[in-house]
Amino acid sequence: MAARKPLIAGNWKMNLNHLEAIALVQKVAFALPEKYFAKVDVAVIPPFTDIRSVQSIVDGDKLLLTYGAQDVSVHDSGAYTGEISGSMLAKLGCTFVVVGHSERRQYHTEDDATVLAKAKQALKNDLTPIVCIGEGLGVREAGTHVEFNLEQLRGSLKGLSAEEISKVVIAYEPVWAIGTGKVASAADAQEVCGAIRGELEKLASPEVAAGVRVLYGGSVNAKNIGELIGQPDIDGALVGGASLKGDEFATLSAIA
Numbered sequence: 001m002a003a004r005k006p007l008i009a010g011n012w013k014m015n016l017n018h019l020e021a022i023a024l025v026q027k028v029a030f031a032l033p034e035k036y037f038a039k040v041d042v043a044v045i046p047p048f049t050d051i052r053s054v055q056s057i058v059d060g061d062k063l064l065l066t067y068g069a070q071d072v073s074v075h076d077s078g079a080y081t082g083e084i085s086g087s088m089l090a091k092l093g094c095t096f097v098v099v100g101h102s103e104r105r106q107y108h109t110e111d112d113a114t115v116l117a118k119a120k121q122a123l124k125n126d127l128t129p130i131v132c133i134g135e136g137l138g139v140r141e142a143g144t145h146v147e148f149n150l151e152q153l154r155g156s157l158k159g160l161s162a163e164e165i166s167k168v169v170i171a172y173e174p175v176w177a178i179g180t181g182k183v184a185s186a187a188d189a190q191e192v193c194g195a196i197r198g199e200l201e202k203l204a205s206p207e208v209a210a211g212v213r214v215l216y217g218g219s220v221n222a223k224n225i226g227e228l229i230g231q232p233d234i235d236g237a238l239v240g241g242a243s244l245k246g247d248e249f250a251t252l253s254a255i256a
């Protein structure tokens, strides 16, 4: 199997102004010595309004931390009030952009076609899309979660070439585990992440599938990251609440 470097990405959601963002990045940088970055990629995903400040700290202090955005427009530019384009994010030095987070799917009615369009905008601008998929509680209880996730995966990657698929990160985030404190068991998370990798083999190739990073997200913290990352098809985590605590985020990144 191709070696996959773990990725820990902290999704701050709509939290922290730009001054608080600077303080948190400094805290994480202080708590996470450079040596860790040889074995794990660590990224923060702040609100748009914080990105310039995060960039200043990362560039000014030559940090190995990377950063990204929580969303991107499906459009290149133009009369789209309130939208942020992929080229704007690339110009700010972003590495990642999250697309299809369940909160965007739920509150902004984003469907797989929209998520795909956003992933394409990311790729077009040399940004790595972190494509989120995940089932709600009803689907999990009905036992149809694997097929549900694979359907979302197929829809969100539809028509991408194998080369394009090789550049994405997939985040499996069961909606019932996000912000609830209910983490999926390592075995449950592995079941879906393994199925995702199997589907990537069909959509691209076994070689591509072996290289794509598949993250788990949903109430990840410093206590449970070890068991999750120990699973064969889990290559890191998308972290919400725990990414707002500098010490805990650094600790769980160091464990990964």
Ligand code: PEP
Binding pocket: 011, 173, 177, 178, 179, 180, 181, 217, 218, 219, 220, 238, 239, 240, 241, 242
């Ligand atoms: C998320 O929103 O991507 C997430 C995983 O949140 P939390 O870690 O708080 O469950």
